[in-house]
Every structure is written in structure tokens, then in C-alpha cells.
Amino acid sequence: MRLTAETLPAQLRQRLLRGYLVTGDEPLRLGEAADAVRQAARGAGFSEREVHFIERASDWEDVWAAAATRSLFGARRILDLRLGSARPGTAGSAALLALLKSDDPDTLLLVTAPRLDRDAQASEWVRGFEGAGAWVQIWPVDRERLTAWLRERARALKLEADDAALEALAVRTEGNLLAADQELRRLALDATGAVSAAAVVAGAGDSARFDVFKLGETVLAGATARALRMLEALRAEGTEPTLVLWALTKTLRELWQAREGVARAANPWQRQGAALERAQRRIPRLSFAQLARRAERADRLIKGRLSGNPWDELALLVTELCAQPVMPPPAP
Numbered sequence: 169m170r171l172t173a174e175t176l177p178a179q180l181r182q183r184l185l186r187g188y189l190v191t192g193d194e195p196l197r198l199g200e201a202a203d204a205v206r207q208a209a210r211g212a213g214f215s216e217r218e219v220h221f222i223e224r225a226s227d228w229e230d231v232w233a234a235a236a237t238r239s240l241f242g243a244r245r246i247l248d249l250r251l252g253s254a255r256p257g258t259a260g261s262a263a264l265l266a267l268l269k270s271d272d273p274d275t276l277l278l279v280t281a282p283r284l285d286r287d288a289q290a291s292e293w294v295r296g297f298e299g300a301g302a303w304v305q306i307w308p309v310d311r312e313r314l315t316a317w318l319r320e321r322a323r324a325l326k327l328e329a330d331d332a333a334l335e336a337l338a339v340r341t342e343g344n345l346l347a348a349d350q351e352l353r354r355l356a357l358d359a360t361g362a363v364s365a366a367a368v369v370a371g372a373g374d375s376a377r378f379d380v381f382k383l384g385e386t387v388l389a390g391a392t393a394r395a396l397r398m399l400e401a402l403r404a405e406g407t408e409p410t411l412v413l414w415a416l417t418k419t420l421r422e423l424w425q426a427r428e429g430v431a432r433a434a435n436p437w438q439r440q441g442a443a444l445e446r447a448q449r450r451i452p453r454l455s456f457a458q459l460a461r462r463a464e465r466a467d468r469l470i471k472g473r474l475s476g477n478p479w480d481e482l483a484l485l486v487t488e489l490c491a492q493p494v495m496p497p498p499a500p
Contacts, residue, residue, distance in 0.1 A: 170302045171341070173197050179302065180208040187268050187277030189297040191254065191284050192306025196345040201304050202280050208248050209276050216245035223252045228259045235267055244274040251281035252286045259295040261464075267299040279302070311343060311394075314338040318348060326357040332365040340368070379405070380415035383486075386418050388447045392490040399479075399486055408476045409470050416485055417463050422455075423489070427451045450491040459488055480488065 171179055179185075192198045203369045206217070212264035218234050220227065234247065247267065255266060261389050267277050279297075283306075297303045309317045329337075340447045341442065383402065386395040402412055426448055462485045469478035 169302050170298060172301050172395055173201050173304070173306055176204055176302075176304050180204060184208060184212050184276060185301040187279070187297055187301035188304060189294065189301070190280045190304045191281045192308075193283045194306055194308045194345060196349055197306045197309075197369050198280060201306055202278060206246060206248070209278075212244075214244040214246050214276050216243045217248055218245060218249065219248045221252070222256065222260065223365060225257055225259050228256075228263045229273060231263050231300075232266075232490075235263075235270070244276075246276050246278055247449055249277070249279045251279060254282045254284045256281075256293065256430075264293045265296045266297045272431065309341075311338070311342060312349075312382055314342060317345075318352065319391065321349060321352050322356075325352055327352060327363065328358040329363040329368075330354070330365070331435040333368050335361045336368040342468055343379075380411055384413065384415045384419040384422075387416065387486055387489045388422060390447065390450055390490045392487060392492050392496045394484050395490060399483055403479050409482060413463065413466050413470060413478075413485075416482065416489065419489060420463060423451060423454060424456060427454075427456075453491045454489075459485070462488060 170180075170183075188202075190198060190201045190205070220231050220234065222228065222231070231247075231249065251260075262277065263275075267275075284294065294303060301328075315331070315334050315338045322329050322334065337348060337351060341351060344385055345418065351368075354368070380402065383395060383398045386398055399412065403409075462481065466478055466481040466485055468474045469476050469481050
């Protein structure tokens with residue numbers, strides 16, 4: 169079966185399955201889902217746990233050895249495998265399938281791994297978890313749901329915070345759920361009453377973790393103000409402007425392909441379907457020739473072939489990609 173972070177607790181209350189595969193790139197939610205499985209297993213008498221970090225193909229030999237070894241005291245155990253890659257390889261796939269098919273009732277298999285791409289999702293070992301156990305997909309909390317997520321966490325901590333406070337915390341920790349959770353816990357310890365937005369701003373650092381992929385998705389969506397804030401955060405974090413320009417030119421190609429009717433199946437970006445849908449509506453207002461000149465000018469600034477600040481040019485490129493008119497770049 170397939171589960172999510174939200175549906176996993178209810179399933180665990182019903183019964184324990186043979187094995188659980190937990191995948192995703194959000195460390196806080198991934199860790200909490202795995203902890204929920206371990207807690208349920210301990211409640212069912214699985215008192216021992218063996219942890220294996222899988223980084224190389226040879227690591228699977230240790231897993232085979234552990235699977236073949238029974239506890240001297242006959243204790244039930246959790247075989248906890250941490251995959252460094254979403255592709256365990258031939259040896260790993262064989263080991264996982266064999267463990268899932270094992271009739272050993274005293275071993276529960278728990279595997280955590282990064283987010284699976286489309287090919288990995290269709291692999292035999294993942295289907296094995298769906299058939300004999302559960303595959304728990306962990307997704308990030310997007311900006312639209314972050315305030316509600318914070319409200320739920322605050323309620324669990326018995327922290328009273330108004331909507332303005334939660335929104336302020338969402339802005340300052342966007343993309344970093346670990347930082348958001350830590351700040352909520354700090355506020356819960358320090359608060360003597362309802363937490364205000366001013367208290368959040370005074371106590372929380374700007375922990376927003378922006379990366380170039382999220383910048384590209386935001387530009388596709390046409391969210392100018394947010395994209396510029398992300399650009400400034402990347403600049404403050406010391407991100408190389410070459411990497412930012414790469415992301416923006418990739419977004420420019422996405423927009424061009426959308427205009428030309430290139431099949432979306434060829435789109436290499438993940439989770440950008442909705443953003444690309446919104447981009448379709450403003451494509452007729454874009455001057456692709458001007459955008460190309462702007463990107464070329466930014467490249468020359470980065471390489472020192474022109475005098476000026478490349479980040480200023482990148483900000484203009486972001487603005488124009490969001491279909492906000494600015495002065496055209498100077499002729500080369």
C-alpha cells in the first residue's frame with residue numbers, strides 16, 4: 169500500500185506490516201515518520217534494533233549477515249536500513265525483496281531513502297514494499313500550507329500564537345521545517361502568554377532555505393516579489409551567481425518550450441506542473457529576444473567582461489521572466 173505522513177499513524181494503529189519504505193527529501197518529516205514506525209514496533213514487542221547505513225554495494229553483505237543471524241535471546245527486532253541513494257543496485261534490490269518475502273515474524277524491515285524518481289518508483293523492490301508492506305512518501309510542506317502546518321505544531325506544543333505570528337514565522341523559516349520546529353519549541357519554552365508577530369521577528373533568525381530550483385519554480389509561477397526575495401537570500405548565502413543564472417536560463421527554456429508546444433513529458437523539473445500552468449497565461453507578454461539578451465549580459469558581467477554588478481542584472485532577469493516590464497538591456 170501507499171501511505172503519506174498524514175495517513176501513516178492511522179495505519180500503524182491498525183496493525184504492523186512486514187516492512188515500511190519511507191522516502192523523501194524533507195528530513196524532519198522523514199525522521200518523524202520513521203520514528204512513528206519504530207515506536208509502533210516497540211509497542212508490539214520489537215525490542216531490538218539493528219541500523220545499517222548503505223553507501224556501497226558491499227554494505228549489503230552486512231545486511232545479509234544480519235538477516236541470517238538471530239538474537240541469542242530470541243528478541244524481536246527492527247532491521248533499520250538507511251539508503252544513501254534512491255537506487256540500491258542489483259544486490260540491494262535482491263536483498264530487499266528477499267527480506268520482504270521472508271517468513272520471519274520477528275524481524276520488521278524499515279528502510280529510509282531519498283525521494284524516488286519515476287524510474288525508481290517503478291522498480292521491483294519498491295513494488296515489493298507496496299505489496300508486502302507500505303511505501304510512505306514524504307512531501308515537503310509548500311508555502312500555501314506552511315502556516316497551517318505551523319498552527320498544528322503549535323497546538324501540539326500547547327503554544328498560543330495568533331495568525332500574524334505564525335505567518336511571520338512561515339516567512340522566516342520557509343523551506344526549513346527543522347528550523348521552524350526548533351523555533352516553535354523555543355517559543356513554547358519561553359512564552360508567558362500568546363506569542364505575537366513582534367516576538368517571532370525579534371527572536372527568530374531568517375532561516376528560509378532558498379535554493380536555485382525553488383527560485384526557478386517561483387519565477388515560473390510569476391511571483392515577482394517572492395522571487396526577488398529568494399534571489400537576495402541566495403546572494404546573502406554566498407551562492408555563486410553562475411548557478412543562479414543557470415537556473416534562470418533553464419526556466420527561460422521551459423517558458424520557450426511551453427510557447428512552442430513542447431511536450432511536458434520532456435520537462436526535467438520536478439513538481440513544477442502547476443507553476444508552468446500559470447506561466448502559460450503570461451507567455452504572450454514575454455519578449456524572448458530581450459530575455460536572451462538580458463541573460464547574455466548577466467553572463468558577461470559574471471565573467472568580468474562587463475563592468476557592473478551581476479546580481480543587479482539577475483534581478484532584472486527575474487523581474488522580466490515574471491512578465492514585469494523594465495528597461496531593455498543596452499545593445500551589446
